[in-house]
């Protein structure tokens with residue numbers, strides 16, 4: 001028997017049954033939660049809001065009970081893959097397990113109950129936390145000062161480019177170009193363009209590194225700087241980094257370090273010692289905030305002393321034995337409405353303090369060891385694009401499977417979902433054919449790495465016997481193969497889109 005109104009909130013968790021939307025669950029008059037009384041005298045909206053701002057149309061909202069709402073979101077959460085559920089070897093993204101003590105710190109009411117507009121005199125603890133984090137990040141990167149405001153890596157990149165611009169302009173130096181290797185993450189050229197510069201792309205050599213000769217021939221007095229990540233996006237250390245730094249500095253350019261891959265070197269080498277002038281860090285990769293899914297991140301930018309006067313402000317600063325908000329002398333202004341994504345900053349400091357310098361060094365060492373173990377273990381299945389010692393991630397290629405069976409890197413990645421692993425990064429960096437980039441991170445055990453290798457063995461075996469089946473994988477997940485291009489171009493997150 002069915003009843004008029006919304007759908008039932010109970011449905012099979014596994015298999016292909018789709019989860020109803022909140023609107024499909026909706027029944028007029030149902031409410032999730034109602035306070036019996038607030039104790040505050042009720043006043044009509046007309047008394048509180050000017051009439052021109054009042055909406056006179058009925059707004060269509062889903063009407064669901066708390067019970068149905070909780071069931072809906074819990075069910076959806078069970079259909080997600082997450083870092084807390086299993087291995088998530090998404091290269092370049094550092095999807096490592098984030099320790100729960102960092103959650104506990106961020107949940108502390110003494111921290112999260114404070115409004116960001118609270119006067120400095122009343123939140124000295126918060127300012128001390130921010131100032132200490134700035135110090136620690138400078139120690140880790142070999143820089144002099146930092147801003148904690150940027151809300152993500154890409155926001156950090158733009159901040160860095162605006163700092164580059166402010167620095168050159170303060171010297172009356174007009175520069176128009178920024179160099180970027182062809183293996184760079186897409187946010188790099190986007191940030192350069194937003195920062196008002198032109199991109200000059202530098203090719204990689206056959207070892208997957210910046211082609212030094214091509215770099216030198218692209219240099220000139222109009223070059224504002226270069227953006228690099230080291231290890232680079234293929235997972236390889238730029239061995240000629242000091243020559244690169246000298247060449248760029250010799251023409252008056254600055255070196256920008258995209259710190260997305262900091263997990264590979266944290267506590268081992270410092271970008272400042274390699275010659276970098278500006279560094280962004282993705283705290284949501286290296287320092288204990290789950291990355292992805294649209295959640296808040298943080299992309300602090302640390303700089304060499306000569307760039308410190310241009311940093312965004314205000315910054316938590318120790319003045320006469322107390323903390324205050326101070327804006328650097330030639331600040332480029334704010335890059336965040338308040339002081340940054342504060343809870344991500346608190347988590348990062350907790351992570352750094354609990355690990356200590358030696359603990360952070362071990363993080364990088366284990367991340368690199370795990371990635372090398374994996375590359376070596378998979379050598380006969382999926383050859384590495386550059387078969388030599390890599391850093392924290394290894395870029396493999398499915399081009400042999402494509403040539404032999406028409407099975408692509410995407411098919412391998414999709415099939416991994418059925419094996420209980422999140423997919424690796426696919427088709428990035430663009431310079432590798434059928435790229436599958438695995439970043440196991442330091443938090444996976446040898447047993448888990450071996451289980452991943454065995455899952456890949458089964459998938460390659462399937463490519464021999466059932467390539468068509470692989471091209472349709474996954475079949476057992478709640479959502480099967482989707483047309484990703486269509487989904488991105490025609491996003492219709494409503495029931496009738498299914």
Ligand SMILES: Cc1ncc(COP(=O)(O)O)c(C=O)c1O
Nearest residue numbers: 092093152153154185187258260
């Ligand atoms: C190499 C690299 N640079 C920059 C970014 C941008 O960072 P965010 O996603 O925090 O904006 C990423 C993101 O994954 C990246 O991998």
